Amino acid sequence: MGKVTYMTEEGLRKLRDDLDHLVNVERPMISKQIGEARDKGDLSENAEYDAAKEAQGMLELRISKLQTLIASARIIDESKLDRSTVQILSKVKLKNTKTGAMMTYTLVAENEANIKEGKIAINTPIGKGLVGKKVGDQVAITVPSGQLFLEIIEISF
Secondary structure, three states, X not given: XXXXXXXXXXXXXXXXXXXXXXXXXXXXXXXXXXHHHHOOOOHHHOHHHHHHHHHHHHHHHHHHHHHHHHHOEEEOOHHHOOOOOOXXXXXXXXXXXXXXXXXXXXXXXXXXXXXXXXXXXXXXXXXXXXXXXXXXXXXXXXEOOEEEEEEEEEEEO
């Protein structure tokens, strides 16, 4: 078995919903397209058939990846997390010590990250730099654009 992926119940539910949609909606639709293209005759020069078969291959790859991810998923038991330090599922209020800008991020599993919702993956440079830190700690994090100097203002869950 591959590596274990930790996630929230909500994240796992979304993955299962995505898998259900792919298997029960997308897969039959592509099968129908392949059948219609096959009915048009010579398959050696049938672009519709080739496109449908390629789409089927891509879909089956997505299904396989989701099945693997779901099989390796473990739900995070929030009651066992240390609430005094930054951990996965921590909502962290940060202050950029150079600019004074305030920002809030929630650290989540990689597949649940969504910057628009303020959710960053725990395995990003910022996520890795914050894990284990406490309120008041100052951290220097190397990001693609250079050094980022942050102070942890608040940790919540």
